[in-house]
Amino acid sequence: MTRRLVALGALFVLLALATGPANAADPVLVHVRVEGKTTTLFGATEPLALAGNALDALDAASRAGEIYYHVTQSGFGPYVDQIGRYGASGSAGWVFKVNDASPPVGADKVELRAGDRVLWYYADFSSGSGPKTLRLSRVPKTPCYRAVAFDDSGNASFPQGAVLHVGAKTVQTQGATGAAMSCLKGHHGLVRATAPGMVRSNALP
Numbered sequence: 001m002t003r004r005l006v007a008l009g010a011l012f013v014l015l016a017l018a019t020g021p022a023n024a025a026d027p028v029l030v031h032v033r034v035e036g037k038t039t040t041l042f043g044a045t046e047p048l049a050l051a052g053n054a055l056d057a058l059d060a061a062s063r064a065g066e067i068y069y070h071v072t073q074s075g076f077g078p079y080v081d082q083i084g085r086y087g088a089s090g091s092a093g094w095v096f097k098v099n100d101a102s103p104p105v106g107a108d109k110v111e112l113r114a115g116d117r118v119l120w121y122y123a124d125f126s127s128g129s130g131p132k133t134l135r136l137s138r139v140p141k142t143p144c145y146r147a148v149a150f151d152d153s154g155n156a157s158f159p160q161g162a163v164l165h166v167g168a169k170t171v172q173t174q175g176a177t178g179a180a181m182s183c184l185k186g187h188h189g190l191v192r193a194t195a196p197g198m199v200r201s202n203a204l205p
Helices: 002-016 054-065
Strands: 028-035 040-042 048-051 069-074 077-083 092-098 117-124 133-138 144-150 163-166 169-172 174-176 179-183 191-194
Touching: 028 054, 040 054, 048 054, 054 069, 054 077, 054 092, 054 117, 077 092, 077 117, 133 191, 144 191
Parallel strands: 028 117
Antiparallel strands: 028 040, 028 048, 069 077, 092 117, 133 144, 144 179, 163 169, 163 191, 174 179
16 A cells, blocks of 8 residues: 555646646656755655756756745856755755766756656755665565665765654664665555664665
């Protein structure tokens, strides 16, 4: 039932966004998620949307989830200075990744390919570098999940202190080949991963 609801939810978002943003160039189907400062703002399960670039993807999420965002013009092009309640301030602000890595160009210049994963998230750079982002995957044909941390360059590493969340339940993970893993038998609901100082993961049934 959970998998069916997730699939229907993804289909609903896809239909709602079928027209795509008016200024999209060669829009394709991509996965979109927006992680806020304290909670997920849109797309924990990374639903599909039509977008031509990363800024289009944010616009699609904004329209589907009724999320406020603001863009200001800078010498380097459009700059997203606020999503939801929190605006950029000091060393903290909004950044994005495509397929777990930060592109070397602005959000409006990224040319997306079908199936890409676009993540917008709130980041604090006061330590000199941004937080790592977590990706959760399911080990095929098992009840096990693995969480991996990615830096801005898309390099994978072991997420120290990662735990899995199933509803109100928290499950400790163990290290395995650079990933944090745990097996959950007979669980109900979506599974997420978090780790100290890192951006929360996507959600999986």
